[in-house]
Every structure is written in C-alpha cells, then in structure tokens.
Amino acid sequence: MRQTFVDTTTALLAEDPRTALVLADISAAAFAPAATRHPDRVLNVGIREQLMVGVAGGLALTGLRPIVHSYAPFLVERAYEQVKLDLDHQDVTAVLVSVGASYDRAAAGRTHLSPADVSLIDTLHDWTVHVPGHPDEVPALLRAVVAGDGSAYVRLSTLQNDRPLGGDGTLAAVRDAGPGAPLLVAVGPVRDAALAAVADLPVTVAYTHRPRPFDVAGLRALAGTDVILVEPYLAGTSSRVVSAALADRPHRLLALGVGREDLRRYGSSEDHTRWHGLDAAGLHRSVSRFLGSRREAALPV
Template identity: 55%
Template sequence: MDTMRDRLAPAVSRLLDEDPRVAVVLAEVGRDGFTDAWSRHPDRVINVGIREQLLVGAGAGLALTGMRPILHTFASFLVERPFEQVKLDLGHQGVGAVLVSAAASFDWPAGGYTHMAPGDVALLDTLDGWTVHVPGHPDEAEALLRHAVAAGDDKVYVRLSVQSNADRRPVDGEHFVTVREGRSGVVVAVGPLLDAVLTATEGLDATVLYATTVRPFDAAALRRATEAAGTDVVLVEPYLAGTSASAANDALRDVPHRVLGLGVRRAELRRYGTAEEHTAAHGLDARSLQERISAFLGTRAGAGIASAKGA
C-alpha cells in the first residue's frame, strides 16, 4: 500500500489543474514530486529553499491576494520552527492556508529529534481557529486534503504519517466515527492508532470512536457515546499524551467523569531505533495499550492479545 505522503503530490497536482486559486509552497522537501505540476503551473508551484519561515510568510502573502496556498514540509519545520510566522503571518493577519506535514511524531527516527514533532498539535492549540485533520489511511488523507482546500479560507493543518490502518473509514472532515459500541467506557482512537486500539480493546465492553478531525473536537459525539458507555474516557493520540484531554473535559464538564490521555511521552528517546520501537517505547503498541486501557477501565481484554502472545 502506498503512504499518505505518496498521495500528496498527485492529489495537489490535480487540485492545481482544477482550481486556479490553489498554489503550493515548498521548502525543498517534496519538490521532486511536483516537477510536472511546476511545468504546467510555474507561477503556482513555488520552492523557497530551506527557509521555513519564508515558506509560511510566502503562503500568507499568497492568501492575502485571494489564493488558497498549500504549504508542505516536515512537521517540525512546518509548525515548530516557523511558529511565529504561523501565529502572526496567518493568524494575526486573518488569512488561511492548508499546512500539510510529513514525518508525524517519529516516522523517521534516523533524522533525530530535529525531525520529530510530537508537540505540533498541542502547539497549534495555543492559537485560535485551527482545524486539525489526522488521517489514518492514505485514502482518508486524500479526502481530508480536498476537504481542507475547499474549506473557504480557513486555517487547516493536515498531519500525514507513514503509519497507517489497514482499511479506510468514512471521513467527513468534522465528525468522529463510531467503530464499536460497548457499555464500560469510551476509547477515542486518533488517526493511524485505530488498528492498535481495536486489537487492544478486543473483548472489552467498550465503545471505540475513531477521530480523524480532532479540532474542532467532536464534543457531541463524545457526549452521545458516554450516555450509553459511561463517562470513563481514554484518548489514544499519535502525538503528545493528553493533548485533547482539556477538550474531552470541556465536553463532559457538567457530568462526573475520568479521562486518561495516552500518546507520545514527554521524555526524549535518545537512540534512533525504528518507528515501531518508538511506538512500543511510548506504550502505543497494542499490547501496551491493552494493559493501560484495561487497568483504567477496570476490566481485562479478551482473547485477541492473549492469542497473539501465545503465537
């Protein structure tokens, strides 16, 4: 199966052909995928070089002229390094853009900590008015990218990852999807962590919600789920642990509830390893999730993990 990022250049190239408002701004990363698109639209495929602050500033300038810019590079260079430009050039000036990242929290461990961005969504949470999409499958990534471009002049972040679920789910750019229903708690699985959550909760009488759009947070879906499943909530996010805890607390502010936030831990892992080893070290593999979710909900998972252990 191709990756989410494999879909980016073909999907954006089609958008460039279809919509004269669309422009793409790059900072070297990903430029080879846009060679054909640049030949057709040299005025709307722009590579600023390794200048990430300029990447955002140029995108904001295009937006001020009425364009719909798509900005792309690694998450650490798209959100963290040029954060002042994201805050001022886009937010303060009241213009929008579609930021599309790569490498997620630790997709490329060999790049070291400079290429990791587990805090990107939490950082955008300090700003007003951002929509954040976290697809879990290449088909979902393409659908959410199109949704983001069509979203007027909003500020949208699309977080791509090489990690993926086996199957696509229906996504609409707004709502959580109910994947499994139960009565002993609610587990919200974000993006590419759905498959691990489903394996981890096999045999548990718990509701599983699938979230690919995390901002705005679908408070109504969480409230509906807790009416039947109870108000113990586990958030499983592929970025900094607890990033959505305040949003879940706000959704349930008028009822007694508990929230457990699982995600990337704050402690830096100083050995490169593999993405799978980083996933396990942060407790986001299926076996670790089973233990942590079961302990919080006060129940034990069924035969799914046990069978895997005996294999």
Template identity: 35%
Template sequence: MRKQFKSTVMELAARDEKIVVLLGDVSVYLFNDFKTSYPDRFYNLGICESTLISVGAGLSLRGLRPFIHTIAPFITERCYEQIKLDLCYNRLGGNIVSCGSSFDYAWDGATHHSYGDLALMRLLPEMEVFQPGSGKELEVLIKKRYHSGKPAYYRLSDHPHQVDLDVEYGRGVVIKDCGADLTVVTAGPLLANVLEACKDLDVNILYFHTIKPIDSELIQLYSHTTFLIIQESHGLQEAVNQEAGVKSFAHGTPEGFCNCYGTLADVRKNLRLDPGSIKAVAQGLLCK
C-alpha cells in the same frame, strides 16, 4: 499519504488555478509533475520554513490558495510566530501540510520528532487541525476544506492505517459501541494498534481525524463513560477534555524527550504504544 497529497492537489489544481504549492526542500521530486504542469504556481523556497509561511500568507492575501509543505516540527514549532501572526491574526486561508508525524523519523532523534504540533496548532484562533489516518481521510478533508478561507493544518504520516472509514469533516467515528463503561479514544494512524489491542476487550472505541473542531456531540454521547485516550502526541486529550463532564486518562504521550532510536515500531514499543501494551493498560482500567 504523501502520494495521496500530491494526487489530490494535482486533481484540484487542474480545475482551480488559484492553487499554489510551496515546498521547504521536501517532496520536491514528488511534485515534479505539478512543477512541470504549473511552473508559475510552484515554489521551492528551501530550508526556510518561516519564509514559507510568510510567503504563503502573502499569496493568500492576493486571493490564492497555498499548500505549504515540509517536515512537521519545522513547519510548526520552528515558525509558530509566523503562523500565529501572518496567517491566523490576519484571518488568511492557507493549508499547512506536514510529513514525519510524531516519530516517523524515529532514527533522526528529537530534531525530527513531533509530538507538540497538534497541541500548538489547535491553540491558534481560526486554525483547523486534522490528523488523517489514511489516504482516503486526507483526500476527503483536503477537498472539503482547502478553500474554506481559514488556516488549516494537515498532519501526514508515512504509516497510515488500512481501515476504510466514512469520513465527514468535523465528525468523529464510532468504531465500536458495546455499552461499556470504558471508551478508548484515538486519532490518526495509531488506530491500527488500538484495534488490534482491543479486539477482544469489552470497550467502546471512538476515532477522530478532525482534532479542531472536535466532534463535541459525539464526546458528550460517551461522557458518562471513562475515556482512555491513546495518543503518541499531545492535542487529542486536550481537545476531548475541553468538553464538560469528561473523565479521561491519556496513554502514550512522552512526558520528556523520547531518546529511543530505531524505527517507528521501536519507539511505539518504548512508549508502550504497541498492541500488547495498549491492551494491558485498557485491561487495567477495566479491572478498577
């Protein structure tokens, strides 16, 4: 997804001279072409995440369109106050783009794990929140919203799903509708595991790449069913549950710190987010 991010920004910057890129010493080599082509629109501020946000807000105040990029927990949890006050309170536009979603940096432990960023970002007034699951979703959403004048958070993963879906800002996707009483809901790259788990089950499947604004109309269409929300980070369930009449169960989000090291697949298995475990949870609800 990072490569798609860079390609999309390069394409947009060729026709929009207001675009600037701010990096926190991450993806610097990836953006070498941007630095060479637009040296006066490229800033690597180092490991100073709060400064990244404040400088980005200042550039936005001058009429520019910043893309602010580094690792997920550093650009959200570490500088939440700056995002709240410098961007959101002042109603300034800006694109916060993270990498290392959830457990992409599984081997680096709690400092690099990120399962609160989506929930935190969606609480902020004016903030839009996106969890694209593929490069295509990322490209469409950035092109649609990067110049909206609102602050936006895009959460990138190095492990995208390979499902080709129609993408529309603010709209969820009906993956499967079989008139079932159980609706499995998920977002982002985890869709691949959900599809594998539910391929033989009598369940509906809904998918969201836009967490805020959530697709209220789609949720209401299925609100007469029970929702099983499969997520590896907070945010999706809270967004779904804000709609009236929803009965939901969440599966996968850790209650405490995840102390499992290894690969993303190792962590997902530990959290019972592998296809076999997801299937077992869905079957358990189907039997009730």
C-alpha cells in the same frame, strides 16, 4: 499518504487557479512536473521554512489558497512564529500539510520528530486539524479543506490502519460495547492498535481523523463515566477539550499518546510506538490498569 497528497495536490493545481503550493525543498522533486506546468503557483523557497510560511501569507493576501508543505518539525515548530503572525495575526488562511508525524523518520534523530505539533496548532485561533488514518482518507479531506476558507493542518504519517473510514471527522463508533461502557476515542492511525488492545475488554471504540474541531456532540452521546483518549502525538493534547465537554458529568479520563520524555534513541517508528506504549500490548496494559483501578476502588474495605 505522502504520495496520495502529491497526486491530489497536483490535480488541484490543475483544476483550480486559486490553489498555490509553497515548498521548502521537501517533496520538490515530486512536485517538479506541477512546477513546470504552474510556475507562478508552485514556489520552492529552498531550506527556509520561515520564509515559506511568510510567502504563503503573502499569497493568501492576494486571494490565492496556499498549501504549505514540509516535515512537521520544520513546518510547525521551526516556523511557528510565522504561522502565528503571517497567517493568524494577518487574518489570512492556509492549508499546512506535514509529513513525518511524531517519529516516522526516527532514524534521522530528534530534528525530525514532532510529537508537539498539534499542541502548537491548538494555541492558534479556529484551526481545523486532520490526522488521517489511511491514505485513502487523504484526497477527500484535502479537497474539502482546500475548497474551504479557514486555516487547516493536515498531518500525514507512514503509520496507517488496515482500511480507511470516510466521513467528515465526527466520531464514528467502530466497536460498541453497550450503554454505559467505557469509551475509547482513537485518533487517526492508532485505531487498529486500539481495537486490538481492547478486544477482550468491554470498551466502546470511536474513531476520528479530525481532532479539531473535536466532535463534542458525538463525545457526549457516546461517553459514559470512563473515557480513554488515544492520540498519535503528545499525550493529553485533547484532554482539555474532552474535560470541558464533560464538565457537567462525573467522569474519569485516561490520556494516552507520545510521552514527554526525550528518549534520546534512534530506532524505527515501530520501536517508538512500542516505547511510548502505543502498540496494542502497551495500550492493553494502560487501559486494563485504568479500568482495574475503578473496580479496585469499588471493592468493600
């Protein structure tokens, strides 16, 4: 996904003189050819993430469309105050593009982990969030948000599904278990694990790479009584949206994702996926327990 982002952004810089790119050393080498061709629109401020976002706010005030890029914890968590003030409060917009996701660089330690990034972006006003599940989904969605005029966060990861799914992010049913079946919503690169997890269960699976704005109409059309939410970041990030969308219906919600406990471990991204129960086996255990609790409650005493 990262290389696809570099290639697409390099093309956008050549095609649209409104496009700018602001870096804080991360990926600077990859963008060196673009910086040589467009020195006035490719800016590397060094390891100063807060300044990076502030510069993007200034560029936006001049009418440019800035793309701002770094690791998720540096881009969203470290520079959150500048995102809040220099973009939102000034009523200007930018496209933030992160790498690293929740734990892609787990071997680098806690400084490079960011499971709470989407939750933080969710505190801001009217942002679009894309969490692509495959590198081939990146070019179209990146071009769309750069061509737009709103603020957007694009969350790239080394984790990916086997194949891309296109579309604008509305919920797409990738497995239909019939009317009234429990609905599992898989966001981004957890789709394949979710499908494998429910292969022997009567569960409908829907996919989206755009958790914000959440496809409320699609959710209401697909959801029965039981809804399972699987997100590759902090568990429960979209719970409020799902609950509000179904507030007029009796429903149960199981929210799965990265846990809040600080594991204080290194390991690989695959290790963290397993430790947080986001692999197929872990998801199967959680979903089976959730659906089994309803069956047990229905048994006569």
